[in-house]
Amino acid sequence: MRPLTDVSPKPLLEVRGKPLMQWPLEALARGGFSEVVVNTAWLGEQIPARFGSRHGASTLSYSHEGRDFGAALETAGGIVRALPLLGELFWVVAGDVFAPEFDFAQAAVDRFVESGRLAHLWLVPNPPHNPRGDFGIDAGGLALSEAPVKNTFSTIALYRAEFFARHADIPAGNPGGVKAPLAPMLRMAMKNGQVSAELYAGPWTDVGTPQRLAQLNQ
Numbered sequence: 001m002r003p004l005t006d007v008s009p010k011p012l013l014e015v016r017g018k019p020l021m022q023w024p025l026e027a028l029a030r031g032g033f034s035e036v037v038v039n040t041a042w043l044g045e046q047i048p049a050r051f052g053s054r055h056g057a058s059t060l061s062y063s064h065e066g067r068d069f070g071a072a073l074e075t076a077g078g079i080v081r082a083l084p085l086l087g088e089l090f091w092v093v094a095g096d097v098f099a100p101e102f103d104f105a106q107a108a109v110d111r112f113v114e115s116g117r118l119a120h121l122w123l124v125p126n127p128p129h130n131p132r133g134d135f136g137i138d139a140g141g142l143a144l145s146e147a148p149v150k151n152t153f154s155t156i157a158l159y160r161a162e163f164f165a166r167h168a169d170i171p172a173g174n175p176g177g178v179k180a181p182l183a184p185m186l187r188m189a190m191k192n193g194q195v196s197a198e199l200y201a202g203p204w205t206d207v208g209t210p211q212r213l214a215q216l217n218q
Helices: 022-030 046-051 065-069 074-085 106-115 161-167 183-191 210-216
Strands: 035-040 058-064 089-092 119-124 152-160 195-199
Touching: 022 058, 035 046, 035 065, 035 074, 046 058, 058 065, 058 074, 065 074, 074 161, 089 106, 106 119, 106 152, 119 183, 152 161, 161 183, 183 195
Parallel strands: 035 058, 119 195
Antiparallel strands: 089 152, 119 152
C-alpha cells in the first residue's frame, strides 16, 4: 500500500469517508458486540490516538504488537498475544478488508456454539488476485484444506480460545512475541473436522493496493 502507508497504518486509510477499520467496528456494534480488541503493529500508535478507548457503543482495548515486539506477529501470533483480553469465543476480522454489508449476527454465534467446532470461517468468491482460493466446503458445511473448488478466506471468522490452545503451541499472551501464521493451524484443524465454513456473497474487498482503495472510493 505504499506510499499511502508511509504515513498511515492501513486500517486508518479512508474508504467512503471513514477509516477502513471503522466499518467493521460499526457492523459489530449493530450486531450487539461492543467489546473490541484491536491488534496494532505498523504505525500502531495512530490507531488509539484516532479511536481512543471508546467508539460509539463500543469499548476498545489494544494489543500493541509493534510497540512491544517491533513488528507484527502474523495472524495467529497476534491473536494468541491478545487472548488474555478475549473471551472463550470471539469474532476476528482483519483491519484491511472491506465488507460493508456483513452481518455480525448473534444467530451465527449461537449456531457456532451448538456445533461444538473450534472455528467457523466465512469464504468469499475468489478475487482476481487469488484465483485458486484457499479452502473448500463440503456438503455438510465442513471446511476443507483440499477440494476441487476453493474459495477465498475473507478473514472473518468465529473462534474458540481452545482452537489456539490446541494448535498454536504458544502460551496465551505470547510473551515471547512468537510470529505464527494462521493458515497451517486451520489446515490441521480441518483435517480433524474441527472447522466449519460458509460462503458469503456480499461485497468484499481485500484493500491490499492503492488501486483497490481508489476503486472503492470512485
